[in-house]
Amino acid sequence: MKKFPFLAMLAVHSKLGPIVIDAPFGHEGPQNAGFLANGALSLLGPKFNPKWSIIERIRQVGYRSADVDNVLITHLHFDHTGGMKELAHAKFFIHAPEWKYATSEEAGLSQGFSKQDYQALGDVNAFDLPKEKDLFGDGSVCAIDLRGHSPGQVGYRFKLTNGDEVIHVGDAAYGVEQITGDAPFGKMSKVTSYNYDQAIASLQALRQIASENPDTMWVTSHDYDLGSRCENGPVSLLE
Numbered sequence: 001m002k003k004f005p006f007l008a009m010l011a012v013h014s015k016l017g018p019i020v021i022d023a024p025f026g027h028e029g030p031q032n033a034g035f036l037a038n039g040a041l042s043l044l045g046p047k048f049n050p051k052w053s054i055i056e057r058i059r060q061v062g063y064r065s066a067d068v069d070n071v072l073i074t075h076l077h078f079d080h081t082g083g084m085k086e087l088a089h090a091k092f093f094i095h096a097p098e099w100k101y102a103t104s105e106e107a108g109l110s111q112g113f114s115k116q117d118y119q120a121l122g123d124v125n126a127f128d129l130p131k132e133k134d135l136f137g138d139g140s141v142c143a144i145d146l147r148g149h150s151p152g153q154v155g156y157r158f159k160l161t162n163g164d165e166v167i168h169v170g171d172a173a174y175g176v177e178q179i180t181g182d183a184p185f186g187k188m189s190k191v192t193s194y195n196y197d198q199a200i201a202s203l204q205a206l207r208q209i210a211s212e213n214p215d216t217m218w219v220t221s222h223d224y225d226l227g228s229r230c231e232n233g234p235v236s237l238l239e
């Protein structure tokens with residue numbers, strides 16, 4: 001049986017140091033999803049391994065959590081937020097409509113949000129997006145509007161110093177083949193969408209970027225192949 005992965009990513013900025021993208025697990029694992037969801041998850045996947053927690057993963061790449069000043073969040077579903085409070089010293093970048101919805105009365109565990117993960121953060125940059133936004137003003141990371149899966153889902157487009165490009169799309173696609181190949185969007189994408197029409201439009205936008213930039217490397221939060229490669233420790237996308 002394939003194991004459904006919850007992936008985080010770390011990018012190293014030449015001036016800002018390590019930047020973390022999403023924080024799926026804290027040291028308590030998926031307990032943030034509540035007793036029922038946690039029970040369902042434990043049936044679906046392997047028992048939580050503390051080595052998967054975000055602080056431990058950052059350490060495995062050679063940094064301390066205190067070195068992380070910036071965290072980019074693709075969206076605030078519980079499987080992306082469990083470790084956020086363990087990085088609460090950092091600045092969090094979150095698309096404004098996502099932040100607004102996720103902190104509203106309406107959002108709760110039945111919509112996929114675990115408010116305890118993010119309600120006590122000190123420094124949240126809830127940014128607006130015309131279309132793309134250069135987050136650090138140097139062209140290194142742009143946020144892209146990919147709403148649909150959630151009210152303010154975004155992707156992050158990284159320009160590496162060697163000219164390569166990596167785009168992390170969160171849950172705007174469940175596998176890279178949905179963007180670069182002809183894999184269908186699928187039932188999973190449909191049942192988990194906040195707004196399915198918007199989700200389809202966001203996927204089309206990604207396919208357009210892929211067709212114009214065939215060398216771009218793509219990351220999705222639940223990619224099976226990448227997940228199985230990361231099970232025993234972080235891997236480099238550049239190898």
Ligand SMILES: [Zn+2]
Nearest residue numbers: 075077149171
């Ligand atoms: Zn999600």
